[in-house]
Amino acid sequence: MPTALPARLALGLIVALVLLFLVLPILIVVPMSFSNARFLTFPPPGWSLRWYEAFFGSPAWMQAARVSLGVAFATAIGATLIGTAAAYALTLSGSRLARSLTVILLLPLIVPIVITGIGVFFVFAKTGLLATLPGLVLANVMLATPYVVTSVLAGLRGFDPAQEMVARSLGMNRLRAFLAVTLPQIRPSVVSGALFAFISALDETVVAIFIAGGQNQTLTKRMFTALRDEIDPTIAAISSLLTAASLIVVVLASLGARKARTGP
Amino acid sequence: MIPSSPALRRHERRERMLLLALLGPALAVVTALLVVPLAWLAVQSVTTDGALTLEHYRRFLTEDIYWRSFLLTFRIALTVTVLAVLLGYPVAYAAATLPRRWSVVVLGLVILPFWTSVLVRAYAWMVLLQRRGLVNGLLQGLGLTDQPIALINNEFGTVLATLHILLPFMVLPLYATMQRIPRDLMLAGASLGGSPLHVFLRVFLPLSMPGVVAGTVLVFVLALGFYITPELLGGGRTFMVSMLVSRNVEIYNQWGAASAIAVVLLVCVAVLFWLASRVVPFERIMGAR
Numbered sequence: 001m002p003t004a005l006p007a008r009l010a011l012g013l014i015v016a017l018v019l020l021f022l023v024l025p026i027l028i029v030v031p032m033s034f035s036n037a038r039f040l041t042f043p044p045p046g047w048s049l050r051w052y053e054a055f056f057g058s059p060a061w062m063q064a065a066r067v068s069l070g071v072a073f074a075t076a077i078g079a080t081l082i083g084t085a086a087a088y089a090l091t092l093s094g095s096r097l098a099r100s101l102t103v104i105l106l107l108p109l110i111v112p113i114v115i116t117g118i119g120v121f122f123v124f125a126k127t128g129l130l131a132t133l134p135g136l137v138l139a140n141v142m143l144a145t146p147y148v149v150t151s152v153l154a155g156l157r158g159f160d161p162a163q164e165m166v167a168r169s170l171g172m173n174r175l176r177a178f179l180a181v182t183l184p185q186i187r188p189s190v191v192s193g194a195l196f197a198f199i200s201a202l203d204e205t206v207v208a209i210f211i212a213g214g215q216n217q218t219l220t221k222r223m224f225t226a227l228r229d230e231i232d233p234t235i236a237a238i239s240s241l242l243t244a245a246s247l248i249v250v251v252l253a254s255l256g257a258r259k260a261r262t263g264p
Numbered sequence: 265m266i267p268s269s270p271a272l273r274r275h276e277r278r279e280r281m282l283l284l285a286l287l288g289p290a291l292a293v294v295t296a297l298l299v300v301p302l303a304w305l306a307v308q309s310v311t312t313d314g315a316l317t318l319e320h321y322r323r324f325l326t327e328d329i330y331w332r333s334f335l336l337t338f339r340i341a342l343t344v345t346v347l348a349v350l351l352g353y354p355v356a357y358a359a360a361t362l363p364r365r366w367s368v369v370v371l372g373l374v375i376l377p378f379w380t381s382v383l384v385r386a387y388a389w390m391v392l393l394q395r396r397g398l399v400n401g402l403l404q405g406l407g408l409t410d411q412p413i414a415l416i417n418n419e420f421g422t423v424l425a426t427l428h429i430l431l432p433f434m435v436l437p438l439y440a441t442m443q444r445i446p447r448d449l450m451l452a453g454a455s456l457g458g459s460p461l462h463v464f465l466r467v468f469l470p471l472s473m474p475g476v477v478a479g480t481v482l483v484f485v486l487a488l489g490f491y492i493t494p495e496l497l498g499g500g501r502t503f504m505v506s507m508l509v510s511r512n513v514e515i516y517n518q519w520g521a522a523s524a525i526a527v528v529l530l531v532c533v534a535v536l537f538w539l540a541s542r543v544v545p546f547e548r549i550m551g552a553r
Contacts, residue, residue, distance in 0.1 A: 007460070015358045018351045019373045022431060025388030026380055028398070032391060040391045042398045082289040089286035105290055106550050107298055110533060112489025114506035115526045118513050119301025142297040145290050150550060174282075203381045206491050209510075223383050227496055231390060239384035246379040 026243060033236035040231065051237035061222065061238070067212075068202060068219040071133065075140040075201035080194040082141070083148025088178070090149075091156040102149070109146045113206040116143070121210040131213035139211060140201040147200060148193035155189025195253045199246055302530070309523035320524035329503070330525070337505040340419065340494075341487035344427045348434040348483045349476060351427075356438035356475070360445075371439070378432045386496045389425040390416060393497075417499025425493040430486055434479035437549070441475025442468075478549045481540035485533050505529050 028042060033051055035044030055061050086105060090098045108116065120139050121130070129135030159182065167177035183190070205220040212221045219238065226235055309320050324330045359370040377385060392398050393415035400412040415421055445468060453463035491506040498504070505525060512522035540549060 011354055011358065014354045015370065018355050018431075019370065021351075021428065022377050023373055025385050025392065025428065026377060028392055029384060029388045040394060041396065042391060082293065085286040086290035089283040093280075093283050101287060101291065102547065104299065105294055107294060109550060110485070110537065111298065111302070112506060112526075112529055112533065114489060114491050114509045115302070115305070115530060116298060118509060118522060118526070119305060120297050121513070122301050122304060122519075123297055138293065139297060142293045145293065146550075149290070153547075199379065203383075205383055210513075220381065220383055223387075224492070224496075227383065227387060227390070231387070235387055236391075239381065239387055242384055243380050246381070250379055 029236050029239045029243070032233055033240040035233050035236070038232060040233065051233040054234045055237050055241075058234075060217075061219075061234075063215065064217045064219045064222045067133070067136070067216050071136045071140055071218065072198050072201040074137045075144050076194045076198035078137065078141040079144040079148050079197040080190060083145045083193060083197070084152050084190055086145070087149045087152035087156060088182075090153065091159075092161065102153075105149050106146045108143050117207045117210040120207055124211050130211055131216050133216055135211055136208065136216060136218065139207050140204055141197075143204060143207065144197035144200045147196035148190075151189045151193035151196065152186060155186035159185055191253055195249060198249065202242070202245070305523040305526050308519050309527045312520055320520045321528075323521065323524070324528070329508070333503050333505050333508045334528070336419075336502065337488060340423055340426065340502065340504065341484050341490075343423050344430060344487045345480055345484045347423075347427050348431050349480060352431055352434035352438055352479065353472075353476075356435045356442055359435070359439050360442035374432050374435045377428070382429055382492055385429060386425055386493055389421065389428065389497060393421055393424070416497050417501065419498070419502050421497035421499075422494045422502045422504075425497050426487055426490055429493065430483045433482045433486060437478040437482065438472065438475040441478070442472050445471045474544045474548075477540055477543045481536055481549060485536055488529065488533060 031044060032040065032042060034047050034049070035041070036046040036048035036050060037044060090102055090105075120142075124130045124135050124139075129138070163185075164177045164181050167181045168174065172180065203220065204218075205224055208218045208221040209224060212218050219242075223235060223238060310316055310318065312319060324334075355370065355374065359367045359374070361367075362370065394400070395412040395414075397415070399415060400409075403409050403413065415424075449467050449471070450463055453467045454460070458466065489506055490504065491510070494502045494504040495507060506529075509522050509525050509529075512518040512525070537546065537549070540546075
């Protein structure tokens with residue numbers, strides 16, 4: 001599109017500033033985590049690893065990290081299984097009922113998170129699941145299922161169900177036909193759904209504030225409490241590790257997706 | 265209709281049972297942990313000790329803090345949404361119109377914070393905006409102010425951090441819509457003598473409106489329910505609705521009051537989604553299409 005040069009320069013400047021605004025906080029946190037000072041001065045007066053030592057040396061933080069990672073893994077597996085199954089069924093049925101069921105499955109994305117939090121708290125208080133690992137996993141599976149459903153629904157849109165019919169008419173049973181014909185074609189959407197589920201569980205804070213406790217504190221709940229009371233650079237170290245973990249997962253997954261596309 | 269044999273009918277019934285079995289686990293989890301408690305909250309909001317009452321809703325009229333909190337929440341959500349449209353539109357436009365090499369970079373930088381924990385970002389803003397933080401240092405260094413300005417523990421800090429977290433939710437649906445606008449239309453407009461600005465205003469802008477609607481409703485609704493940023497960056501002065509809900513449960517154990525607030529908030533959210541779905545299909549707002 002022919003546009004005057006000054007207009008394009010102005011647009012470029014605005015876009016650059018907004019992008020700087022978006023990435024600035026991440027650029028700040030990482031140097032902060034290597035500071036040698038107790039206070040949050042930027043740039044740091046000197047460098048050290050003391051805040052990483054503070055994190056890895058603290059049994060309470062380590063326990064919280066183990067809980068968070070375990071919950072995130074279990075959530076990714078659970079949400080991917082039930083979310084993929086649901087998206088597959090919704091695509092096949094295509095009825096009007098299916099559309100309203102989709103809305104129910106997407107509810108966790110719409111309901112304000114605090115309301116979800118007190119709702120889950122109520123159910124868990126009645127069923128004895130408060131401050132338990134199964135409770136944390138269940139709540140996170142509920143919150144993460146919509147990500148898998150939307151991702152796999154999008155993946156299935158370009159897929160022709162007749163292909164699976166052919167496989168079945170040639171004698172494969174339904175499950176084998178799905179695994180051999182359908183799944184390989186929608187794998188990128190399943191992988192990205194699983195990834196979203198993992199990161200959503202790792203990042204989840206508000207519901208955990210209501211239902212996590214005792215031995216089963218999550219990393220984010222502990223961080224939230226720490227941030228409310230007193231902030232020191234240990235949080236920066238944990239933040240940097242969390243960001244690095246998310247990025248590694250994303251990069252690995254996108255490499256995997258590329259390989260799946262270009263591979264045999 | 266084709267007359268169906270018993271075998272065909274049996275097959276159809278089996279097919280339906282299978283679909284139900286596949287949907288079952290996901291529906292069960294969402295129903296048990298979300299639909300049931302929401303129904304329970306609705307009941308709690310109109311009862312006290314088992315008797316019907318509107319007492320919990322009457323507080324909206326009698327107690328200042330209720331409507332003040334709603335007013336503040338809507339004002340913050342509106343501010344954040346307007347800023348998100350103004351800042352997000354140029355970025356989405358650049359990502360949709362630049363050559364692929366550059367548009368990947370722009371989108372990557374938009375998605376990067378998306379993958380970073382909300383807590384991490386709230387923390388970063390606390391570091392940046394504190395009294396002796398980078399921003400205050402910069403302002404003083406430039407001679408714009410002699411005293412550090414209060415940038416956190418107030419509405420400003422809350423709005424800024426919330427905007428930062430929600431901006432990608434505006435850019436991504438905008439980009440998805442803009443990408444589908446055929447380039448030929450702009451060329452046709454230009455060849456018919458339209459100036460670039462004219463073509464943009466008459467062709468591109470109207471065609472990008474579904475994306476604006478989707479992004480706006482998403483950002484506004486998410487901002488209405490925000491909890492972490494006002495709690496950490498509001499300094500107790502930005503008492504948003506979600507804080508009102510959590511305080512009533514955590515500190516006062518007032519489920520009736522919390523339920524009434526939750527129901528009013530939910531109704532607001534539902535009405536907004538319903539209004540938006542008349543322009544853009546619901547599944548598309550949620551990124552499922």
